[in-house]
Amino acid sequence: MPIFGTDGVRGLANGPLTADLALSLAQATAVVLGQGRSAEARKAAGKRLTAVVARDPRVSGEFLSAAVAAGLASSGVDVLDAGVLPTPAAAFLIADIDADFGVMVSASHNPAPDNGIKIFARGGVKLPDVVEARIESAMAGDKLLPTGAAVGRIRRFADAEDRYVVHLLGSLPHRLDGLHVVIDCAHGAASGVSPETFRDAGARVTVIGADPDGLNINDGVGSTHLDVLARAVVDAGADVGIAHDGDADRCLAIDADGNVVDGDQIMAILAVSMKSRGQLKDDTLVATVMSNLGLHRAMTANGIHVETTAVGDRYVLERMNEGGFSLGGEQSGHVIMSEFATTGDGLLTGLHLVAEMARTGRTLAELASVMTVFPQVLINVKGVDRTLAATDEVVQDAVARATAALGVSGRVLLRPSGTEQLVRVMVEAASEDEARHQAETLADVVRERLAL
Numbered sequence: 001m002p003i004f005g006t007d008g009v010r011g012l013a014n015g016p017l018t019a020d021l022a023l024s025l026a027q028a029t030a031v032v033l034g035q036g037r038s039a040e041a042r043k044a045a046g047k048r049l050t051a052v053v054a055r056d057p058r059v060s061g062e063f064l065s066a067a068v069a070a071g072l073a074s075s076g077v078d079v080l081d082a083g084v085l086p087t088p089a090a091a092f093l094i095a096d097i098d099a100d101f102g103v104m105v106s107a108s109h110n111p112a113p114d115n116g117i118k119i120f121a122r123g124g125v126k127l128p129d130v131v132e133a134r135i136e137s138a139m140a141g142d143k144l145l146p147t148g149a150a151v152g153r154i155r156r157f158a159d160a161e162d163r164y165v166v167h168l169l170g171s172l173p174h175r176l177d178g179l180h181v182v183i184d185c186a187h188g189a190a191s192g193v194s195p196e197t198f199r200d201a202g203a204r205v206t207v208i209g210a211d212p213d214g215l216n217i218n219d220g221v222g223s224t225h226l227d228v229l230a231r232a233v234v235d236a237g238a239d240v241g242i243a244h245d246g247d248a249d250r251c252l253a254i255d256a257d258g259n260v261v262d263g264d265q266i267m268a269i270l271a272v273s274m275k276s277r278g279q280l281k282d283d284t285l286v287a288t289v290m291s292n293l294g295l296h297r298a299m300t301a302n303g304i305h306v307e308t309t310a311v312g313d314r315y316v317l318e319r320m321n322e323g324g325f326s327l328g329g330e331q332s333g334h335v336i337m338s339e340f341a342t343t344g345d346g347l348l349t350g351l352h353l354v355a356e357m358a359r360t361g362r363t364l365a366e367l368a369s370v371m372t373v374f375p376q377v378l379i380n381v382k383g384v385d386r387t388l389a390a391t392d393e394v395v396q397d398a399v400a401r402a403t404a405a406l407g408v409s410g411r412v413l414l415r416p417s418g419t420e421q422l423v424r425v426m427v428e429a430a431s432e433d434e435a436r437h438q439a440e441t442l443a444d445v446v447r448e449r450l451a452l
Contacts, residue, residue: 003021006314007312008117011115011116012113017060017116023068026068026071026075027143031143048077049101051077053102054081054103056247058112059112061084064115068105074143074145074151076146078152078153078155081155083157083160086193087108087343088347089248091341092341094123103118104119106118108245110246112215112216119135124343161193165193169201173277175202176354177358178202179357180238181239183198183207186218188247189247189248191209193347197347198354223244229241229254233255234256234257239357241254245333250344251350253266253350253353255364268295268371271327280326281326281327287316288315292373294373298371307323312330316336317342333346374428375428377439379439381424384422384447388450392450395450406438409429412426423450
């Protein structure tokens with residue numbers, strides 16, 4: 001079974017994800033990513049390859065990042081240890097210092113016992129599937145294992161956070177003066193850098209979820225527990241709340257009344273703003289098939305075309321790179337602004353969202369009203385054969401009937417999970433009751449027809 005999933009290697013730390021695995025993966029990465037033309041040119045000039053390594057604050061990240069650094073250094077790669085930083089900061093730094101590649105140790109929004117290893121190529125971009133497969137194959141092959149002066153060195157990346165903050169502030173079209181922002185850092189990688197950056201941009205900042213102890217990451221706080229932030233925003237009388245996940249590649253928001261503003265709504269706000277300022281390439285937004293029908297309607301009304309991809313920010317990125325598009329993302333809050341980032345960046349997204357409030361003088365609720373959110377019901381049908389979801393005639397007939405019943409006021413998406421033995425049934429409709437009725441009816445058909 002492949003060790004790479006939809007976003008790197010992930011699993012229970014000291015379960016499937018051990019220090020030995022991390023070291024072997026790092027050594028194989030050095031073999032594969034050390035074969036490119038630029039890497040070969042550096043070696044020909046007598047220079048060692050360089051990699052940036054960072055992590056989120058979960059306790060297992062300490063030994064896993066140490067194992068990654070050891071694997072790279074034992075392969076002749078110089079390591080710049082950036083310590084605890086958001087995933088998008090690691091991606092930015094790889095490009096900023098022209099490193100050959102980088103590794104982020106994080107399990108994003110997962111609980112503390114889990115961890116993961118994400119590998120970025122030169123320029124801070126995620127690896128395509130074919131390169132991940134080559135790295136996995138190389139884990140069983142020969143290692144580089146130089147000796148003497150040819151081994152790599154491990155050094156502290158002393159100004160890593162400062163470089164990232166300067167980059168974020170330099171991207172802003174407007175300062176945030178006069179706005180009160182509550183930031184939920186999920187006891188994660190953004191706990192230091194996000195409040196600092198918002199304050200430097202002029203905002204008044206209240207912080208929650210910013211006391212990481214290695215075990216409390218994502219525990220009852222952050223982008224997967226928005227009720228905590230909603231109460232904090234209302235209690236503080238703040239203008240807006242910004243929620244990150246553990247590695248801060250996501251941003252979700254709360255308006256002054258405590259209402260959630262999700263990734264689709266954030267993309268709608270940013271897309272309309274960027275189009276008005278001539279910064280939305282080809283007047284196009286890239287989103288996944290899970291994005292709300294309301295986003296498509298809002299973009300059409302504003303003269304913006306939506307390109308649709310499979311679920312996963314890597315597929316959004318691929319389409320953005322292919323078309324040279326400037327904005328894309330997911331409902332979950334992974335938002336990619338390609339002028340400033342090579343991956344989803346929760347700090348960048350939050351800063352630009354609040355900057356739009358400052359620029360226009362409008363509340364977040366007013367800005368979010370550009371999009372009407374259609375009720376959406378998602379049912380995960382477990383214990384079924386996901387491989388037959390697209391071919392079973394009875395299931396497909398049921399999908400067709402539900403689609404016909406909804407007409408132009410809704411849509412149906414039936415999708416096998418890429419990682420679990422289940423099928424996702426998603427229905428959008430003009431009313432919650434209609435969406436739930438159609439979703440439950442279709443889920444019953446899937447259970448009956450595809451049961452294992």
